[in-house]
Amino acid sequence: MSVIYVLITVSLALALVFFFIFIKSVKSGQFDDTYTPSVRMLFDDEVKNKSPKKSITKTKLNS
Amino acid sequence: MKLSDICTKSLLVNKHTCFHCGIEHNESETIISQQKHFCCNGCKTVFEILNENDLTCYYDLENAPGKIPEEIKGKYDYLANPQIVEKLLEFEDEKTAIITLHIPYIHCSSCIWILENLQRLNSDISSSQVNFPKKTIRIIYSNKENALKNIVELLSSIGYEPYISLENVDNNNLKKKDNSLIYKIAVAGFAFGNSMFISFPEYFEVDEFWLNQYKSLFRWMLFFFSLPVVFYAANNYFSSAIKGLKKGILNIDVPISLGIAVLFIRSTVEIIFDFGQGYFDSLSGLVFFLLLGKFFQQSTYNYLSFERDYKSYFPIAVTKITNLKEESIQIQDLEKGDRLLIRNQELIPIDSILINGNAMIDYSFVTGEVTPVHKKSGDKIFAGGKQLDGILEIEAIKTMSQSYLTQLWSNDVFAKNKEDNFKSITDSISKNFTIAVLFIATISGGYWFFIDTAIAINVITAVLIIACPCAIALSAPFTLGNMLRIFGRHKFYLKNATVIENMAKINSLIFDKTGTLTSTLTQQITYEESELFKSEKQDITSILKNSNHPLSRMLYDYLKTDITSTVSNFNEILGKGIEGTINDNHYKIGSKKFVIGKTQNDDDTAVYISINSEFKGRFSFQNQYRKGISGMFNKLTRYFKLTVLSGDNDGEKQNLEKLLPKNIELIFNQKPENKLSFIDSKQQNSNEKIMMFGDGLNDAGALAQSNVGVAVSENINVFSPACDAIIDASVFTKIPQFLKLAKQSINVIKWSFGLSFIYNIIGLYFAVTGQLSPIIAAILMPLSSISIVLFVTLMTNFISRKLKN
Incomplete structure (x- = not known):
């Protein structure tokens, strides 16, 4: 079998994988809200920074 | 650091900025908690709630992000009723429930943060997620008794009161978003990309041995790529063309579907009989570009709704009194003769008779008139009014569907779809x-x-292929879609692109008065008669502070002096006025009859003041006309027929005549149905294309009947009636520019039509001479589409550059 069949199958399979990933992400609502996640990802840091500080002060007080 | 700066700054000028909501207030009013200043107890309470739960990060993200929480006692009691709750929920089983609530106040990153940390305030909540563009929050919580009521009350207590209306119940299941256009674009784009890739070699090396060997494989792959494009992605064009032909209309989808069909059939025939490689890549490209145009034209304002009717104003449930017991009942289940309890700030859901209580009804939803009306026991109260002063007991005299307000909605105009006849x-x-x-x-x-017969068939199909009006079909969507976005950036929000085309045809403008020409936010208060001393002003303010009457509150905000003294003998006589004694001076504040004793009726709204039975003067309240109205009318009157259509009496006639140019028709005392029929008769008799500007529900009929109905809104998050467009009040005077731009966009479309005709003529030259090879089609079709899109985008941005200042 010629190599061209392998190449075409591989390239087509790859394209189809991307195609189905896109359809699936639309279905799951990934594109319904394109703004909030961009804000949300910034919060994680702040909450993490805050809570360790709190725990440190608390332990200090206890000891 | 920032916050301490603000604190020191405010200390210097003896004014404080509320740490929670940012309202500036005087030293005497400030409430201090943990070295932070608050304007009221409400704000302080929110801060304390958040502080106790380690949620003060809320204040770090944005400065003063909060809102004064509203008094909601008893308002959400109906959420204890499982039958009502069930209708609101998105999902429910024994353990968990999911609800999506609309919260109009969501406005900044602090809002998102606090609302997504709700589980730290209420352990029933397992998670919550904000959709910022839609201003909604989706809460997953454990389904216990009263859980939803607690959640809603929690939200309200921290200033994020959700908006729950009758509409939530009715439309809960219909809100699924239609993604089929996106899927179609994905399919067409996928096929387009891959078929370009596969058809490319044959464009250049026709007779190479290697290529000849695999030619048929490539061609059949192209064929299979085009199948979903023709039969799935393009199916709307075929169905629309058939629909049009049945009605005897040759719409744009007819030549498009003809082009697609001929492309597909000819290409298939070519590869079956080995004539050539066909035009499959052009076919997929064509459909892909056309669908992109459709996508671009789609409206994009998630958080605005243009379809609201009275249902979005009405609450879901009201409190019914049976045998001295209160219970929540759904509005649909109300019957004639039911006794209802209406709390402060609640809407009267049904035409009824007042039994008990001090009725101060704001009918601005229904009539557009902002000054509240006082009603006595036994008076008739119409649905749609909002109670402003305390608790009422009323008895329903009709069912909801028979009420005056709801009957307005049974008019045919609301069932009509304007686009059908367009x-x-x-x-x-x-x-x-x-x-x-x-x-x-x-x-x-x-x-x-x-x-040559063979060439003849070749030529006919080539003409149909190359003439497929892809560029023409793209001109309007991209021009109007881009214009829609430009308008939106300037706070003029259109329902869809068709509205721009309608705007370009307008020759007559009609304005509502109250709320449209006048601003509901600012009332002009003028004082007449003998002057008041500073101490007297302070005394009056002190007395006013005790009253909840809307006029008292407006006057209190207007005077804004420090409160010095304590009031003794304070007395509020319902519907008349208030009195009180300060430092042996007896103040009477209220209606003319109450203060002076005369019974003559005044047309305008005024508050009279007397000290120790001696008349001092009066504060009169007037609606303030928006700034720049006069100039705007002078500009418009050159091109359009102008009319002012008001639901009010003609008390303002002289003022309006002074303010506006001479030839404007002023019509007063128009009920909602009068407004509707006025517009209808103008459209029928003098063939006017009418653009109507209004604000309240009272204009809803007129907005629906007019060619373009525009709702004027002080705050676009607050609900406006069903309309074609919503304009932010701050850009109201830009209307002449918007109208001019609408006309210019139509010209842009016409120019781009001219451009696409040139492409068509070039293409037709190749077609009629029988030289249309697949490679020419593959170059010419995308080239024409892309250059048209570029042209209209640049032009629309160019013509709208003046709007920016």
Whole structure:
């Protein structure tokens, strides 16, 4: 079998994988809200920074 | 650091900025908690709630992000009723429930943060997620008794009161978003990309041995790529063309579907009989670009709704009194004779008679009139009014569907879809275009028929392929879609692109008065008669502070002096006025009858003041006209017929005549149905294309009947009636510019039509001479589409550059 069949199958399979990933992400609502996640990802840091500080002060007080 | 700066700054000027909501207030009013200043107890309470739960990060993200929480006692009691709750929920089983609530106040990153950390305030909540563009929050919580009521009350207590209305119950299941266009674009784009890739080699190396060996494999792959494009992605064009033909209309989808069908059939025939490689890549590209145009034209304002009716104003449930017991009952289940309890700030859901209580009804939803009306026991109260002063007991005299307000909605105009009767600029050109294309195809086919039959068929199909009006079909969506976005950036929000085409045809403008020409936010308060001393002003303010009457509150905000003294003998006489004694001075504040004793009626709204039975003066309240109205009317009157259509009495007639140019028709005392029929008769008799500007529900009929109905809104998050467009009050005076731009966009479309005709003529030259090779089609079709899109985008941005300042 010629190599061209392998190449075409591989390239087509790859394209189809991307195609189905896109359809699936639309279905799951990934594109319904394109703004909030961009804000949300910034919060994680702040909450993490805050809570360790709190725990440190608390332990200090206890000891 | 920032916050301490603010604190020191405010200390210097003896004014404080509320740490929670940012309202500036005086030293005497401030409430201090943990070295932070608050304007009221409400704000302080929110801070304390958040502080106790380690949620003060809320204040770090944005400065003063909060809102004064509203008094909601008892308002959400109906959420204890499982039958009502069930209708609101998105999902429910024994353990968990999911609800999506609309919270109009969501406005900044602090809002998102606090609302997504709700589980730290209420352990029933397992998670919550904000959709910022839609201003909604989706809460997953454990389904216990009263859980939803607690959640809603929690939200309200921290200033994020959700908006729950009758509409939530009715439309809960219909809100699924239609993604089919996106899927179709994905399919067409996928096929387009892959078929370009596969058809490319054959464009250049026709007779190479290696290529010849795999030619048929490539061609059949192209064929299979095009199948989903023709039968799935393009199916709307076929169905629309057939629909149009059945009605006898040659719409733009007719030549498009003809082009697609011919492309597909000819290409298939070519590869079956090995004539050539076909035009499959052009076919997928064509459909892909057309669908992109459709996508671009789609409206994009998630958080605005243009379809609201009275249902979005009405609460879901009211409190019914049976045998001295209160219970929540759904509005649909109300019957004649039911006794209802209406709390402060609640809407009267049904036409009824007042039994008990101090009724101060704001009918601005229904009539547009902002000054509240006082009603006595036994008076009739119409649905749609909002109670402003304390608790009422009323008895329903009709069912909800028979109420005056709801009957307005049974008018046919609300069932009509304006777009159905609308002939777009593209459709009007497509008729001649289609006929011309068919004509050229026949003539050139006929000519070649006598020379070579094979070439004749070749030529006819080539003409139909190349004339497929892709560029024409793209002109309008991209021009109007881009204009829609530009308008939106300038706070003029259109329902869809068709509205721009309608705006370009307008020759008559009608304005509502109250709330449209006047601003509901600012009332002009003027004081007349003998002057008041500073101490007297302070005394009056102190007395006013005790009253909840809307006029008292407006006057209190207007005077804004420090409160010095304590009031003794304070007395509020319902519907008349208030009195009180300060430092042996007896103040009477209220209606003319109450203060002076005369019974003559005044037309305007005023508060009279007397000290120790001696008349001092009066504060009169007037609606303030928006700034720049006069200039705007002078500009408009040159091009349009202008009318002012008001639901009020003609008390303002002289003021308006002074303010506006001479030739404007002023019509007063118009009930909602009068407004509707006025517009209808103008459209029928003098063939006017009317653009109506209004604000309240009272204009809803007129907005629906007019060619373009525009709702004027002080705050676009607050609900406006069903309309074609919403304009932010701050840009109201830009209307002449918007109208001019609408006209210019139509010109842009016409120019781009001209450009696409040039492409068509070039293409037709190749087609009628029988030289249309797949490679020419593959170059010419995308080139024309892309250059048209570029042209209209640049032009629309160019013509709208003046709006920016």
